[in-house]
Amino acid sequence: xxxxxxxxxxxxxxxxxxxxxxxxxxxxxxxxxxxxxxxxxxxxxxxxxxxxxxxxxxxxxxxxxxxxxxxxxxxxxxxxxxxxxxxxxxxxxxxxxxxxxxxxxxxxxxxxxxxxxxxxxxxxxxxxxxxxxxxxxxxxxxxxxxxxxxxxxxxxxxxxxxxxxxxxxxxxxxxxxxxxxxxxxxxxxxxxxxxxxxxxxxxxxxxxxxxxxxxxxxxxxxxxxxxxxxxxxxxxxxxxxxxxxxxxxxxxxxxxxxxxxxxxxxxxxxxxxxxxxxxxxxxxxxxxxxxxxxxxxxxxxxxxxxxx
Amino acid sequence: xxxxxxxxxxxxxxxxxxxxxxxxxxxxxxxxxxxxxxxxxxxxxxxxxxxxxxxxxxxxxxxxxxxxxxxxxxxxxxxxxxxxxxxxxxxxxxxxxxxxxxxxxxxxxxxxxxxxxxxxxxxxxxxxxxxxxxxxxxxxxxxxxxxxxxxxxxxxxxxxxxxxxxxxxxxxxxxxxxxxxxxxxxxxxxxxxxxxxxxxxxxxxxxxxxxxxxxxxxxxxxxxxxxxxxxxxxxxxxxxxxxxxxxxxxxxxxxxxxxxxxxxx
Numbered sequence: 001x002x003x004x005x006x007x008x009x010x011x012x013x014x015x016x017x018x019x020x021x022x023x024x025x026x027x028x029x030x031x032x033x034x035x036x037x038x039x040x041x042x043x044x045x046x047x048x049x050x051x052x053x054x055x056x057x058x059x060x061x062x063x064x065x066x067x068x069x070x071x072x073x074x075x076x077x078x079x080x081x082x083x084x085x086x087x088x089x090x091x092x093x094x095x096x097x098x099x100x101x102x103x104x105x106x107x108x109x110x111x112x113x114x115x116x117x118x119x120x121x122x123x124x125x126x127x128x129x130x131x132x133x134x135x136x137x138x139x140x141x142x143x144x145x146x147x148x149x150x151x152x153x154x155x156x157x158x159x160x161x162x163x164x165x166x167x168x169x170x171x172x173x174x175x176x177x178x179x180x181x182x183x184x185x186x187x188x189x190x191x192x193x194x195x196x197x198x199x200x201x202x203x204x205x206x207x208x209x210x211x212x213x214x215x216x217x218x219x220x221x222x223x224x225x226x227x228x229x230x231x232x233x234x235x236x237x238x239x240x241x242x243x244x245x246x247x248x249x250x251x252x253x254x255x256x257x258x259x260x261x262x263x264x265x266x267x268x269x270x271x272x273x274x275x276x277x278x279x280x281x282x283x284x285x286x287x288x289x290x291x292x293x294x295x296x297x298x299x300x301x302x303x304x305x306x307x308x
Numbered sequence: 309x310x311x312x313x314x315x316x317x318x319x320x321x322x323x324x325x326x327x328x329x330x331x332x333x334x335x336x337x338x339x340x341x342x343x344x345x346x347x348x349x350x351x352x353x354x355x356x357x358x359x360x361x362x363x364x365x366x367x368x369x370x371x372x373x374x375x376x377x378x379x380x381x382x383x384x385x386x387x388x389x390x391x392x393x394x395x396x397x398x399x400x401x402x403x404x405x406x407x408x409x410x411x412x413x414x415x416x417x418x419x420x421x422x423x424x425x426x427x428x429x430x431x432x433x434x435x436x437x438x439x440x441x442x443x444x445x446x447x448x449x450x451x452x453x454x455x456x457x458x459x460x461x462x463x464x465x466x467x468x469x470x471x472x473x474x475x476x477x478x479x480x481x482x483x484x485x486x487x488x489x490x491x492x493x494x495x496x497x498x499x500x501x502x503x504x505x506x507x508x509x510x511x512x513x514x515x516x517x518x519x520x521x522x523x524x525x526x527x528x529x530x531x532x533x534x535x536x537x538x539x540x541x542x543x544x545x546x547x548x549x550x551x552x553x554x555x556x557x558x559x560x561x562x563x564x565x566x567x568x569x570x571x572x573x
Contacts, residue, residue: 002355004502006537007544011355011502059555066563067570108390108401116398228556235552239544243555244352244537250559254566291398297475298399299468303505304386304406 007242008052016046017245021060021252028064028253029260030267031276032216034223036061036194039249041118041283050114051105052242054193055234058227059246061195064253065223072217079168079214083221085175086200089182090189090226097190098233105238108302115287117192122284125198130277136270157207169210169218177207182222190230195223338366338523339376339494341513348500348531356502361417362495365488365515365523375418375425375516376486376494377436380529382413382478383507386446389465405457405465406446412505413478414438417485417496426519434514434521438470438479477501504531 002011020042028035036057043053072078104110160174181203185196200219204210210218235241264272341363348357361378386408393402418425422437432440443466445457457465473479478501486496508530515523533541543551 002353002502004350004352004354004537006533006541009503059559062556062559063563063566066560067566070564070567108388108404112398112400224560228560231555231559232549232552235544235555236548239548241544241552241555243540243551243558246555247558247562250562254562258570293399294394295392295399297472298392299465299472300390300392300401301469301472302388302390303412304388304408 003244003248005048005052005242005245007056007240008048008245010047012046012048012245014248017248018252020046021249021254022256023252024249025064025253025256026260026263027256027276027279029257029262030264031260031272032264033276034061034064034195034197035253037118037122037192037198038279038283040114040193041287043245044114045286048242048245049240050111051101051238051240052245054101054114054191055231055238055240056242056246057193057249058189058230058234059241059243060249060253061193061227062224062231063246063250064257065195065220065227067254069217069220069224072220075217077214077217078221079166079210079218080221081164082166082169082171082178082208082210082214083218085164085178086182086185086218087222087225089179089184090186090222091229093183093186093188094190094226094230094233095186096183097187098230098237100187101191101234102237112291113191115291117188119284119288119291121188121192121199122280122287126277126280126284129273130281133270133273133277137274140270158209168214169208171208171210173208181207182226186226186229189223189226190233193230195220195227197223339363339513339515339525340366341378341494341511341525341527343511343527343529346527346529348504348529349534350502350504350506350531350537351533351535352537354502357500359498359500359529360495361498361511361513362493363513363525364493365491367515367523372491373517374488374491375420376488376496377416377418377422377425377514377516378486378496378498379436379510379512379514380413380415380498381411381510381512382505382531383509384409384411385505386410387469389469391465391468405461407443407465407469408446410441410443410469412507413500413509414441414473415480415482415498417482417498419484419486419488419494421483422481425516426521430519430521434512436514437481438474476503478503478505500531506531506533 001014003014004011020039024035024039024042027038039060040053040057043057044050101110101113104113157177158173160176162175163172164175165172181200185200188194188199189196197219201215204215204219205212231241341361344360365374365376386406387410388404388406390401391403392399395402416422416436422431431437435441445462470479486494488494508528511527511529513525514521543554
């Protein structure tokens with residue numbers, strides 16, 4: 001069954017979209033990741049204009065982060081104060097990201113911005129994840145307990161001025177690093193249509209030294225607001241949010257995530273991560289090839305907005 | 309069913325024309341035409357629509373001497389075309405030109421190949437065939453780096469435009485799309501694909517004899533978006549802030565609903 005997407009201006013198969021939402025939802029439930037970094041490339045692969053894919057995916061992530069965030073809220077596993085600081089940086093970053101997006105869109109280079117951001121981030125993260133999980137698998141095979149590597153000291157960053165007490169995280173640190181991290185992730189969110197948990201979570205653990213029990217909840221908490229800001233800003237500046245598309249992805253995503261979470265409990269952590277790393281690298285390769293191999297059609301058409 | 313009704317209409321039309329003795333037309337040869345539908349509504353389940361264009365030839369010319377050409381043309385817009393070039397190993401949009409005004413949809417159907425029906429001059433005059441659509445280069449492209457266009461460039465861009473549009477089924481040429489029945493009636497069936505631009509379409513019917521237009525009729529067809537899609541589209545473009553907030557609201561509501569639904573105690 002075909003459904004017309006009013007902003008993307010194309011018809012797409014209803015079941016394909018729900019199915020993709022389900023598949024990515026399943027993987028996000030299984031691996032415990034957001035899934036935006038897989039969904040946006042998939043949408044581009046099926047022919048959704050990249051600018052619409054990014055903005056609509058940000059809209060979908062609002063839904064998944066609200067449902068995920070609420071679960072952590074009930075367990076009181078959110079550092080609200082830290083979340084607000086990260087989010088302030090994040091909203092500023094998303095504004096900057098949307099402006100950059102708008103500028104490059106007018107120049108016809110936004111597709112390149114999206115693809116190259118994906119290639120860079122997916123290959124770096126995929127490679128790091130693969131290395132780490134393979135290492136873990138080897139260690140477990142040898143019967144050695146996995147040592148949790150303590151990161152190097154970054155304490156000078158945390159001792160910058162403008163310190164604040166974060167009771168929930170038992171920290172007394174400068175707000176400059178969280179503001180900057182928030183800004184960077186907000187920008188990525190606007191450009192790539194992701195929540196940015198894959199950057200935010202490691203940054204919180206290794207740079208801000210937050211206790212792991214509040215990391216996921218706080219990350220989700222700030223993602224709700226940052227992706228909301230991204231959605232509204234893209235709607236205002238670029239008119240690229242397709243609500244019909246976003247809602248279909250939400251429906252699929254919700255169902256998929258429930259089954260994914262069940263499946264994830266039956267598989268071993270390291271092997272899961274290695275599998276995810278391979279998927280991430282595969283997507284990065286496909287995007288890279290699309291940039292490097294001579295396209296069949298060298299020309300593209302963009303209708304000029306005949307707006308007021 | 310629709311086809312049958314349309315055929316009935318054609319027959320009635322012919323009878324009427326014959327009985328009135330074609331007295332109203334000074335021209336010896338002319339045509340009367342209509343279409344099965346003058347309004348296409350695009351809703352969420354729109355996957356394209358077939359329309360029937362039909363009519364009757366009035367006149368006394370010998371059998372087989374007449375050709376009918378049907379043109380359907382969508383609303384005109386300006387289009388920016390970008391050309392990819394390899395730079396530092398990757399393919400990037402390197403050149404851009406804005407062409408326009410050109411119709412967002414263009415279909416021509418005829419009784420035989422256009423080249424056999426009329427000479428180039430006549431086709432160019434009536435803009436029959438994508439090749440003969442008149443347009444100009446619109447200069448205000450944001451890319452300053454694009455060099456000035458040569459005539460060869462303009463042709464290349466125009467050809468590429470037609471090629472891409474044809475690939476999307478938005479431009480079509482069908483040299484056997486019009487059939488003439490009993491030297492009097494003609495009919496053409498056209499499939500309007502999804503992805504149609506919205507607005508007022510012009511339908512044109514040409515009657516050709518010996519390479520010249522001897523009969524002409526024009527009509528209109530409107531393509532509109534309806535229902536929820538229309539509301540979303542209008543809101544997205546005219547009240548973008550409200551639209552964005554609505555998107556966030558829906559997402560928040562769904563996320564919250566799911567959290568309640570799947571709450572594990």
